Amino acid sequence: MTEKRVLCVTDDEVNMKLIRSLLEIDKIMMLEAPDAETALEILRTSKPDLILMDIQLPGMDGYSAIRLLKQDPSLRGIPVIALTALDSSENRATGLEAGAEEFICKPVNALELQVRVNSMLRLKQYHDALGTRSLNEWTFSGLESPPESAQRSGDDRPTILIVEDDRAQANLVVAFLKDEPYQLEVVSNGADALTRALSGRIDAVILDILLPDINGFDICRQIKSSEKNTDIPIILVTCLSDIESRIKGIEMGSDDFLVKPLVRRELIARIRALLAKKKQVEALRSNYVTTLNSAVKAWLTGLGIKENREE
Numbered sequence: 001m002t003e004k005r006v007l008c009v010t011d012d013e014v015n016m017k018l019i020r021s022l023l024e025i026d027k028i029m030m031l032e033a034p035d036a037e038t039a040l041e042i043l044r045t046s047k048p049d050l051i052l053m054d055i056q057l058p059g060m061d062g063y064s065a066i067r068l069l070k071q072d073p074s075l076r077g078i079p080v081i082a083l084t085a086l087d088s089s090e091n092r093a094t095g096l097e098a099g100a101e102e103f104i105c106k107p108v109n110a111l112e113l114q115v116r117v118n119s120m121l122r123l124k125q126y127h128d129a130l131g132t133r134s135l136n137e138w139t140f141s142g143l144e145s146p147p148e149s150a151q152r153s154g155d156d157r158p159t160i161l162i163v164e165d166d167r168a169q170a171n172l173v174v175a176f177l178k179d180e181p182y183q184l185e186v187v188s189n190g191a192d193a194l195t196r197a198l199s200g201r202i203d204a205v206i207l208d209i210l211l212p213d214i215n216g217f218d219i220c221r222q223i224k225s226s227e228k229n230t231d232i233p234i235i236l237v238t239c240l241s242d243i244e245s246r247i248k249g250i251e252m253g254s255d256d257f258l259v260k261p262l263v264r265r266e267l268i269a270r271i272r273a274l275l276a277k278k279k280q281v282e283a284l285r286s287n288y289v290t291t292l293n294s295a296v297k298a299w300l301t302g303l304g305i306k307e308n309r310e311e
Contacts, residue, residue, distance in 0.1 A: 004121050005046070007031040009039040009065070010054035010083060015108055019052060022114055028121075034058075036065035043075055049124050050117060052104075055084040055095065063098045070099030079120045083108065089263035096269035101277070102256075109243050115250050158203035158275055159183045163193040163219070164237070165211050169260070173206060176264040177271075190214030197223050202232055204274055206267075207254075209238040209245070217252045224253030231281050233274035237262065 004027075008019050011034045023030045031048055033039035035058050039051075051069070055062035062082060070076045082100040084091060085107075092103050102116055160177065164170040165188045174184055182203075187193050190211045197205060205223065209216035216236055223229050233255040238245060246257045256270050 003027070003029050004050075005029045005031060005048040006050045006052060006117065006121075007033065007039060007042060007046075007048040008052045009033045009036060009057065009062070010052070011035060011058055012054065012106075015054070015083065015106065018108055018110065019113065022110055023117070026114065026118065028117070036060035036062065039065065040068065043069070047075070048078060050120050051078055051080045052117075053080050053082050053100070055082055055086065055091070063094055066095065066098040066100050077124075079124055081116060081120060089266040093263070093266040093269040096266070096273050099273075101273065112243055112247055115247050119250050157181050157183050159185060159201060160271065161193065161196055161202045161205045162186045163188075163190070163205060163207045163211070163216070165189060165208065169208070169262075172262065173267070176262070176267055180268060180271075182271075188212075190216075190219045193219055194222055197229060197232065198226055202229075203278065204271060205232060205234045206271075207234055207236055209236055209240065209249075217248055220249070220252045220254050231278055233278055235267075235270060235274070 053062045079101045081102045082095045160182045190213045207216045235256040236249045236254045237258045239260045249257050
């Protein structure tokens, strides 16, 4: 098994030491940089599986460093977890808009860090495996260029399912998203949420944890356990801000976690980031299926020609 590598970019020696000890427990190799400039030098010769990027750095700040990474085609596929002591929706939105996949607030909680790092590494491994498989099948198929991913027919706006039993909260989310290019559907209980998510195409779910029938954790687990829905991003929404709830959400398969009261800019930034990741995975999966079908068709066609010649 290939050793996982994480680049940690921080000038905070206390956090560096804590992260180093936690990664050693999981047998993850750690690369270290005290500032963004040193991190960029390391990235020119070494491609880690994950980057932990402190936002407050000497010289270039973490936001600017993340933007540079995401503009580089050879680096943009590396997920970034931002580390920050500035726990505000505006700061999180800025980081998400820059390209960070997740946020961890300082002081770093050891358990949350381990759960989030391992979750992001699994996602990166899945993404890489899908991309490699797609490329191999394209090469095997003999096509001159990789096929275009399948296009959605009809209204191609992403469908967002809002699961909220509080009518005022549901209306607030709808108001936040009404000017965005999404189709919005609202249900008020877990049973309806599961029926809708498992019966048709949904592109993202904004899911309240506290519902009258089934709690959001169980709904998240059931949606993610369905093979056809495993890539649907789920944002858990709750008034519970404790670390245990965030960790449980990650363990159930959620992709993000928001605490009420919601802030429009942060909600929009998180949805955009999650939909972009989903689109990338769908493109890889579509290319893989198309190239595999092309390879099989080419093989069968070649076999038919050979049999005809032998006759």
